[in-house]
Amino acid sequence: MKHTIKLGALAIAAALACASASADIAAAAAPAAAKSIASSETAKKLGALANEYWDAEARFDPVMAGEAGDNRFADQIGMTISAAERAKQFALYRDYLKRLHEIAREQLSARDQTSYDILDYELKSALRFEAFPEHLLPLNQMDAMPVTLANYASGQGAQPLNTVRDYKAYLNRLQQLGPWIDLAIADMREGIKAGIVQPRAIMQSALPQFKQLVSKTPETNIFYTPVKNFPKSFSDADKRALAEAYRATIEKTLNPALARLATFVEKDYLPHCRASTGWSALPNGMNWYLARVQSQTTTDLTPEQIHQIGLKEVARIQGEYARIGPKMGYHGPASGLPAWVSQQARYKPFKTDKEVIAAYRKLDETLRQKLPALFSLRPKTPLDLRLEPELSRATASDHYTPPAADGTRPGVFWSVVNDAKEYGKPGMVTLFLHEGQPGHHFHIALMQEMNLPNFRKFGGNNAFTEGWALYAETLGTEMKLYDAPEDWFGHLNDEMLRAVRLVVDTGMHAKGWTREQSIKYMRETLGYPESVARSETERYMAWPGQALGYKIGALKIQALRAKAEKALGPKFSLPKFHEVVLDEGTLPLSLLEAKVDRWIAANK
Incomplete structure (x- = not known):
């Protein structure tokens, strides 16, 4: 009996202790649960605002949305060139920014905080253009x-x-x-x-x-x-x-x-x-150009800083020309190598446009074997290779169009062949790495397969998009695709084009260069015939700042890789680095740098 009583007392004591502990846990859990609920509600607010923002963007410019893969408004073209429509859109931007700043960022998950920061960046960047009447052009x-x-x-x-x-x-x-x-x-x-x-x-x-x-x-x-x-x-x-x-x-x-x-x-x-040539010749043109530079590079770099980066890169690449030229049979000044290559019949082996696209398909097959060693994260969406339609061949460049999110079309690499007999083979490898895979296709097709808000899935910025594609060209070295001197030259020549763009874009729009100065500089530096130098120059005249994102973005990604390699030593993994860069879609360069820094710190 006593024994039973003793056991009962112990049981009661244990029960009381459990009850006390449960009460403590419940007391502790209550704020955590409340915090979780608040966080969930905050995330819902952000998600609703983000969706509202993209829907407005897609309705405002449905052709742009369709190009990005959102075909919901394929029966509309939008009237973005209407002053009234623009006014409505900027009013929406101000409202969205106000509502965004009412959301408690600290209550969001890390991934949602990234969405918050990107939306904040995009809205502020868009509002900078309210002062400039782009609809008049x-x-x-x-x-x-x-x-x-x-x-x-x-x-x-x-x-x-x-x-x-x-x-x-x-x-x-x-x-x-x-x-x-x-x-x-x-x-x-x-x-x-x-x-x-x-x-x-x-x-x-x-x-x-x-x-x-x-x-x-x-x-x-x-x-x-x-x-x-x-x-x-x-x-x-x-x-x-x-x-x-x-x-x-x-x-x-x-x-x-x-x-x-x-x-x-x-x-x-x-x-x-x-x-006149440059944007700065327009009323308030210099400020207009500065807004474009900021938007296209996602940095605060000035036109003069970018101009100097371009000149430095041109000099570096010409040093590589001096090294590779003799291996190709050229012994003149480095600056003359591109023009010499363009005159060599052996580097123009094609007779028909079908032969050109067949060469790209063979390269694509090779890459499908090599890329898994460099990428643990790859898109499931297929990549198709096609020839550019005749109407746009005269003014188009080889390019990529994203897949449709609804699966109605794949990602497409478009090859522009105006005259197959003049199509140069040396640039084909580097071009396909950029426009096909692992360049635009790995970035843009992956974005559409991720669980991202629509404004991130279909939107983005030029510095990351083109910067990644230009960085992807450098991976030809890892895959031993540049072992032939002419293929390495082709890569260098593409890099040179992107470096020259920094010089001539800022030269024309901020430093008073004329169209003729740009054409002359491109002919001397890139060896282009007058017609190509002219069309390239006129592209930068029509799209001020657009050409700056390529090199600025690529240099940042290369710098972040070098930083990670140095910090992590034998722990560095190239496939993992690529995953870190790509696994949240497009980021402004400052957010990408912060993300890579966090990865380095977590693995160091």
């Missing part, structure tokens, strides 16, 4: 809505043309293109009055494109191409209805609008275009 030889939509007519671009619904969506865009053109003409007339006009040279290059879009009959118009390529699955009734709708749209509204545009540019706009 609605088109140029590199970027014009009529040409963009014409390139979609084949059904191979960013606009899918596989179903009746797709055909109706594209038709709806064509029906909006006439009003867009009339608004663009009105904007350019206002730009003439305000002294905000394009340089004459780039509009002279754009004019033939616009003239080419005008046709004598609807059936010979490029926008009628979809009717000639109906999928076999379409019913006869759908074919008849769509053919008539396309024909009527082209005849009654689109072709007349295209003719008005070509006539206006030739007769009214070109005579008022400016003879």
